[in-house]
């Protein structure tokens with residue numbers, strides 16, 4: 668039996684809703700064997716981030732080699748990378764091990780405002796990692812920082828997605844989770860040739876901690892199974908929407924999403 672395998676390179680969230688924890692739960696829920704390279708430990712809960720502790724560079728590099736020298740992830744995602752040095756080492760490993768199906772979630776700040784990517788690392792992300800991406804999945808503020816343009820309208824989101832492809836990514840998804848002016852949570856995918864629009868109704872909930880991580884992890888899992896990009900994005904959107912809609916009510920502030928929801932809904936159908 669062939670088991671699809673995927674790797675996440677990201678930060679640990681002690682609260683379990685975002686980062687490595689969200690990624691591995693999502694991989695598992697979608698029937699994919701998950702592996703991890705941890706870039707930083709965060710002390711975090713539903714109220715916010717209480718501390719950020721980057722892993723020593725050598726520790727990140729050794730984890731990358733442990734995976735690359737033995738295991739064969741069919742798809743890889745990056746989340747919180749924290750520093751330019753870590754980005755540099757990840758880019759080297761991606762090229763060395765030919766991790767061509769690379770999903771970049773350019774995590775920059777947590778929902779509560781804590782910095783998860785140092786300011787000076789943004790240029791390294793653009794220069795070294797973005798050109799290796801099968802797809803990059805910024806939210807609007809992240810897309811603005813990556814492209815240097817302001818984004819208000821749908822046209823501007825499309826332009827930003829196109830620009831990210833011109834900058835070297837093979838595809839870009841600009842997420843609409845932050846745009847509360849519309850009743851739909853609509854994401855724009857530019858696959859290098861055409862635009863696709865993936866949408867579900869916006870859920871009125873404060874429990875959206877880790878939505879971006881969960882979405883990009885679900886995309887990575889679907890790509891690891893050999894699915895095409897549009898199908899992977901559509902399944903990921905269904906997965907994250909179910910996870911938001913069936914929130915768990917865990918924690919006192921911005922709770923995690925429900926990683927069981929997609930599988931449970933399919934089981935009762």
Ligand SMILES: Nc1ncnc2c1ncn2[C@@H]1O[C@H](COP(=O)(O)OP(=O)(O)OP(=O)(O)O)[C@@H](O)[C@H]1O
Pocket residue numbers: 685774777778805806842843844845852853854867868869870871872875876877878879880882904907908911
């Ligand atoms: N309230 C909501 N209702 C429905 N869908 C949502 C909602 N919030 C986010 N989404 C969807 O969740 C996915 C993740 O998007 P989001 O914009 O939250 O990412 P993000 O800001 O990068 O997340 P994170 O802050 O966790 O990294 C997208 O498909 C987005 O449209």
Ligand SMILES: Cc1ncc(COP(=O)(O)O)c(N)n1
Pocket residue numbers: 677678679680685686687709711746747774776777778779783875876877878879880
């Ligand atoms: C380790 C880690 N990675 C990513 C996020 C982003 O998630 P959110 O913006 O929902 O807090 C996070 N909070 N922590």
